[in-house]
Amino acid sequence: MKVGIIGFGKMGMLHGALLNSIPGVELVGIADTTKLVLKAFKSVLPNIKYFAEYQDLIDQCQLDAVIITTPTFSHVPIATYAAEKNIHFFVEKPLSLNVEQAEALYRIVLEKNVKAMIGFCARYYTSFIKAKEILINNQLGKIISVKAENYLSDVMRKEKGWRFNKNLSGGGVVIDYSVHMIDLLYWFFGMAKQVSAQTKQIYSESVEDEVNARFTFGNGIEAELNSSWSNPNYRKTYMKIEISGELGSMSVTDQTFSINYNDGSFEKLLYPDLYKGYYIDIAGVNYSAQMQKFNDYIMKDIPIDADITSGIAVQRMVHAIYQSSEYQKPIEITDRSI
């Protein structure tokens, strides 16, 4: 598989290194708008082609797939350009600035029959994979309550940059960070029917730093989400989801898994129990698993579930949160069954 990276920041750099470690993958070219980055890497990776314009990378390199790790506002324009040239793509989360943009891309993806994967990396933590299995097997019985938390101390003062400009980022913590937990909720319970949410600004001026949202899913399951990127207690990302059902309850974080059944049986797994070796671990094996899945999707046609329909569904849930917060009322999310 011949791959190009568009946007060579820390995520582009990571995905590139992971893919480059998979046998059969050839990293052909990198596009980034900053010359300093390109020149610095050219000095150590001279066999790769470098481009300032992503169009040149796509037009000149006969790629099978591209990795799109640019700021959010350029995700859809770049993905559209790639899809129109029949090139498969992996695009970092969030898929787009808004739902309309995502739906327009979806039509092109269908028309051109290209494969698209969205960077919902939380799905590849072993703990959450285990939780998903529990739900699929209905081991908790009817779900009674769901509580999700997602914290980080990332924004601890007024900051500059595209992430804090709503026109370029689509929003703040909800679209950029909590989107991982929203995706997990979608993955676990399907599309939400209704959401009621409040967002709050702490340090940022034009985007929100904190959110409280209550989702109602199709099967009547209610889930509460609390998330902040301005929580001083979490140096590293923290994701926790507590799910109670008629038969028991489970508490799952990105690092731990525990389940207690009403009959007294239980299972508790800590990070070392959950760790699974991979072809390479650079910044966490969930990222390694993600790139392995992307490779297998493109090369072996093994389906993935973090596909473009997931991207659009999550985008809908994100924007329903924004609407609910703005109009201060619950918002119905209509399933337009894309």
Added chain:
Amino acid sequence: MIEIDSIILGDNQFFGVNHMSQDKGRETYEKFKNLDEIKKTIYFALDNGVKGIFFSTHPAIYQITNMIRADKYLKNNLSFYVNVPYIIKYVQMLNEMGMVKTIKNILTGKNIFFNLLYLMQTGGNIITNNFLKITNRLIDVELNPFHDLNVKAVFLHNGLADLALGYKMTNVISNFYNYIQKKYKLIPAFGTLNYPLFCDLLKDAGIQESLIMTSVNKKGLFMNPSREAVEKSIKINKHTLLAMGTLASGILQPEEAYEYVASLKKVKHIVVGLSSKNHADETFKLIRKYIK
């Protein structure tokens, strides 16, 4: 085999790093915010014959090394194993200001982390597009807090070493190796979570024998692609190993953990954390019992 201390005190507890629990990490971080607590722990290790100490270049490192320099006994008796660069610091910079500004800050020392004295020595403002020069500049800046201390080895942080591994950047690896050896006359070393692949990269870089810090534990935690593959690679390669994560983030009982490490025969060096004195006596005794 490269000569280093057999037991080296790790620094994770000082900076609140705990792979198992962020809550526990915070607890120990609170405890060690007090420099006296750090000093006590280091003295305790020394009293138990542990002279090697491993440090990442955390933003708070100057406070610790200044404290050590001011204490003659510590200064004269400790050997330092330094891990560069402190990745989280740069990831934060990347998040805050993007790649270009981060690189420029590293080069010009505009960031608070970088020592002005160093910049005066080197003349400061030299912008370069050469990645290797950027790396060397970074190494200089990161090693500065350890001036006048007995540094034995300098490790390339596993985050960066494994990134270089992903891109098969043999030039980055050999540049680091040569720079540490030639400019600093110290032992160049590498951290990795991917021991077998990393051995291949070293071979491609023309390095037959080096010091490598990697995870070695019965759980297979951070052992890629698998515990079995790492065990096999340890057997066939000549590198001197510094085993980290031997207790698998505290999930293994010390006896069981060190018995396993000893069973690998070639592993003679261990970096170990010390969050409380209670278990320390036992830990050191067990390591000495098993690792000879």
